[in-house]
Amino acid sequence: MTDKLVALVPAAGIGRRMGADKPKQYLPLTEHCILGETLARLLAHPAISEVVVALAAEDPYFDDLAQASHPKLRTVIGGDERADSVLACLAAVNPDIAPWVLVHDAARPLITAGDIDAVVKAARAGQGAILAAPLVDTIKWSQDGKRIEETVPRQHLWRALTPQCFPTGALRLALSEALAEGASITDEASAMERLGWPVTLVKGRNDNIKITEPADLPLARWLLSQQESC
Ligand SMILES: Nc1ccn([C@@H]2O[C@H](COP(=O)(O)OP(=O)(O)OP(=O)(O)O)[C@@H](O)[C@H]2O)c(=O)n1
Numbered sequence: 001m002t003d004k005l006v007a008l009v010p011a012a013g014i015g016r017r018m019g020a021d022k023p024k025q026y027l028p029l030t031e032h033c034i035l036g037e038t039l040a041r042l043l044a045h046p047a048i049s050e051v052v053v054a055l056a057a058e059d060p061y062f063d064d065l066a067q068a069s070h071p072k073l074r075t076v077i078g079g080d081e082r083a084d085s086v087l088a089c090l091a092a093v094n095p096d097i098a099p100w101v102l103v104h105d106a107a108r109p110l111i112t113a114g115d116i117d118a119v120v121k122a123a124r125a126g127q128g129a130i131l132a133a134p135l136v137d138t139i140k141w142s143q144d145g146k147r148i149e150e151t152v153p154r155q156h157l158w159r160a161l162t163p164q165c166f167p168t169g170a171l172r173l174a175l176s177e178a179l180a181e182g183a184s185i186t187d188e189a190s191a192m193e194r195l196g197w198p199v200t201l202v203k204g205r206n207d208n209i210k211i212t213e214p215a216d217l218p219l220a221r222w223l224l225s226q227q228e229s230c
């Protein structure tokens with residue numbers, strides 16, 4: 001891997017669905033909180049030269065993290081939506097120096113070096129790639145969330161995960177345009193898809209969960225113990 005690769009970490013969310021007394025990324029997980037564990041893994045990866053983290057304005061927690069003063073780490077102020085936070089990170093990256101970025105949710109602390117390598121390799125072999133997981137359940141469509149309208153074929157459906165790896169300049173353009181046009185953008189690939197950009201799917205590990213609700217915390221701790229015994 002030759003070109004400089006910068007990791008962008010949106011970490012400015014409030015964790016509404018977690019319903020804790022602080023944003024979920026600061027809840028304890030290992031010896032680190034969720035964000036600390038995510039950053040420790042990204043900072044330890046040899047292909048990642050820098051990590052840019054988007055934080056909420058006046059975040060009172062970040063400075064207490066062990067990783068806060070790491071020389072490879074920079075912080076920016078995030079925005080109202082995840083895409084605004086990613087765009088704020090992108091504004092801090094020079095595409096001439098770092099032509100590729102790797103966007104990874106703070107809330108996915110179980111990311112492994114192997115999955116990072118796989119998505120970066122696929123991205124560079126094409127024009128961008130994301131980790132994803134094929135759906136394994138039978139899928140129902142319901143308008144009102146009560147009565148089933150139909151069963152949807154699942155064979156072409158995937159769940160988008162992170163990291164997602166794209167050329168820096170193209171991603172900045174795609175996100176800026178999408179937000180300017182009021183599109184709902186919940187991951188980087190969806191901004192690139194709007195421009196007809198080819199995005200490669202890379203099957204990721206099942207343990208790369210996004211910690212979203214209270215039950216995800218004990219699950220994440222158990223998955224972590226299984227990674228440690230691998
Ligand atoms: N304005 C926002 C919203 C989200 N995020 C980040 O985007 C990632 C994925 O978002 P999600 O898991 O949905 O986190 P929250 O938005 O905090 O959760 P909720 O939707 O339950 O409030 C998280 O690392 C979160 O901190 C962000 O940087 N800026």
Ligand SMILES: C[C@](O)(CO)[C@H](O)COP(=O)(O)O
Nearest residue numbers: 082105160161162186187210
């Ligand atoms: C990017 C993402 O992690 C893909 O699964 C996810 O879309 C971000 O979380 P959100 O709940 O959609 O903001």
